[in-house]
Amino acid sequence: MRKAIARLDAEQRAQLLYLADLGTAMFTSALVVCSLKAIVDLFAAG
Numbered sequence: 001m002r003k004a005i006a007r008l009d010a011e012q013r014a015q016l017l018y019l020a021d022l023g024t025a026m027f028t029s030a031l032v033v034c035s036l037k038a039i040v041d042l043f044a045a046g
Helices: 002-007 010-045
Strands: none
16 A cells, blocks of 8 residues: 555645545544434433
């Protein structure tokens, strides 16, 4: 994987990092939403 990334030029590396950051942000926000929903459901059931 490092060899493939090393072959990319600076612009392509920047785009790849942008996509990785976007994916991380989306995953994190979905995890927070699911966690909050689980907490709310726990209190609603109790």
